[in-house]
């Protein structure tokens with residue numbers, strides 16, 4: 001789907017209307033030539049009644065202002081020590097940048113405002129080192145932000161915090177963004193950076209469960225995350241923990257990147273999602289053996305169709321595992337037929353020891369919300385023995401083999417299993 005495809009965008013409107021998106025924009029992106037396009041994308045979001053809060057960093061500008069003035073900043077990112085000189089640089093750089101963003105928003109007829117709504121206190125002395133004017137967000141003035149957003153204004157928030165004595169602190173902008181997303185119950189937090197997203201062995205990670213990111217951060221963070229992305233990764237995981245369901249990391253230099261990320265299935269960067277069902281995760285190669293073992297009995301009794309190790313491996317991305325204390329106790333698959341706009345829910349199995357605890361339902365809901373996210377129009381399921389379950393518990397109706405995509409129908413005919421075909425319209 002092209003982001004410019006209006007029909008494609010329209011399907012997202014009810015879901016996002018009046019929801020808050022926090023955009024955390026690196027300072028280097030504000031001065032990039034593509035920033036004009038980002039402003040246009042923000043104007044599109046606003047026209048769809050999405051409430052936007054912009055948080056910006058300023059490290060690139062602090063660095064160059066320091067060079068111009070012959071001063072070496074004590075810290076660029078608002079996480080180390082901010083001495084008095086660096087605070088001055090940060091104030092000048094951040095205020096200029098805020099102003100630049102306000103100008104850009106004006107040029108797009110967007111009403112915007114900057115605030116003192118980030119209440120901070122000093123980071124203090126850590127391991128004997130006084131962090132001076134580096135601050136931590138103590139709280140967000142939620143009423144202030146909500147009333148601005150309700151009036152259709154776009155708050156622009158610099159990486160600075162204020163305390164009750166009128167002092168200013170330099171605060172890390174990723175930290176400000178997470179605090180705001182948490183306090184305003186944002187539907188999305190989008191980091192707009194100079195990198196494509198999180199990479200693994202040079203490959204862009206398209207999607208990642210927050211719990212998987214947590215695991216990486218706990219054990220292999222230096223292996224998988226270059227230092228410049230570590231802050232984004234840490235703050236993405238923190239945002240998911242705080243209840244933000246979707247965190248995106250995208251490259252701000254890609255034209256139409258913001259719209260593509262929000263309004264297309266693939267997106268351009270990395271999506272980190274905190275699922276309501278934390279125990280559901282994508283199956284990995286190392287899970288194939290447990291999947292085969294778990295489902296063996298259901299295959300023997302013809303409840304499930306037999307899948308070979310190679311078949312599982314080939315479409316591994318379609319399979320999900322429900323685990324309790326790291327033990328796989330259930331599984332499900334979503335096979336997508338993009339041409340027909342249909343998805344097939346398959347391989348739904350709950351181990352007998354865990355039946356009737358709502359796990360089947362959770363897996364079904366997970367697949368349905370995934371299918372909706374992908375913009376699929378219909379879900380189908382084939383079942384020999386659980387068709388009543390799909391009808392009475394999941395809202396399917398009985399269909400016919402004509403409902404199957406042609407390729408699937410061929411397999412259906414040749415299998416001779418005579419499963420019932422079940423259909424659920426999603427649109």
Ligand SMILES: CC(C)(COP(=O)(O)OP(=O)(O)OC[C@H]1O[C@@H](n2cnc3c(N)ncnc32)[C@H](O)[C@@H]1OP(=O)(O)O)[C@@H](O)C(=O)NCCC(=O)NCCS
Nearest residue numbers: 303347348349350355356357358359360361385386388389
């Ligand atoms: C069908 C299945 C997935 C249900 O999983 P589960 O986690 O036990 O189900 P849930 O806890 O979500 O739901 C339980 C409810 O569904 C009902 N239910 C369970 N299996 C059912 C079936 N085969 N037909 C009709 N209702 C069924 C239960 O009686 C219970 O009803 P209640 O809410 O009124 O008490 C599971 O029994 C299973 O793995 N079956 C074998 C594999 C299979 O046939 N898969 C489908 C092919 S894709």
